[in-house]
Amino acid sequence: MDFQHYFELTQLYGNYASAVDAADWDAWTEFFIEDCMYKLQPRENHERGFPLATLAFDSKGMLKDRVYGIRETLFHDPYYQRHVIGPPVVRKVDADGRIHSEANYAVFRTRLSKESTVFNVGRTLDEVVSTPQGLKFASRLVIYDSEMIPNSLIYPI
Template structure:
């Protein structure tokens, strides 16, 4: 399906994405996406039933940049750190333009004065586009397993 070099690039995309979020380098987050992209954080129940309602939903890199501005400049919240643990992606389809893949994730949250807790668990359902600037997410749907999430979903998953 994928040649070795492309598979290594795909693994690097997943690892670099998680590292940017874990290191609070939010300004890098939109750069993992194509200009016209979809990013959603959606409950499993809604996803499986085909319901469009999502906890977060953005439809362009510009909207992702707006979210970064909001998170860094306007939203007041208790600070916390995130740590992503991401499985090796499963490849479902690959052609000259796109790769369809899926990976499980777990996000842990640590507040400076508290112990680490499981924050969000689910799977990424991705469409990755081959671009002149490397692999970029054209669509990333973060389908979380629980019907309940913390009311402080600030940072990207």
């Protein structure tokens, strides 16, 4: 992978985190192709080959449905998220240009009038494809390290 393509990949990761941190949910869905997969899974399940996931969406339409839920149907104490993303590591590039990459992440949560806390930590395993609009996620598997998560996971990681 040459420098220009790697730079585009790092921009994808950075822009993704920026959109989620800004609660720009319409932008969040646009980081994915139509026939995508987004899954949030505990590390133990992933390592043991168990399919159970906390969240699992297998199309951009399902991501848009989640956005509708965030805006219209889910009631929760408001909070801010802040992602710290490690540099993506390219594991493989297929002959068709599909990039297999991963990155570590930490998400901090700040509730109004309270201190910031570590919310979620783990890594993403991603498949990224080139589109006329730039690089997009075909698959994003978010593997969080702790078996324990807060009682509700509202926003995407």
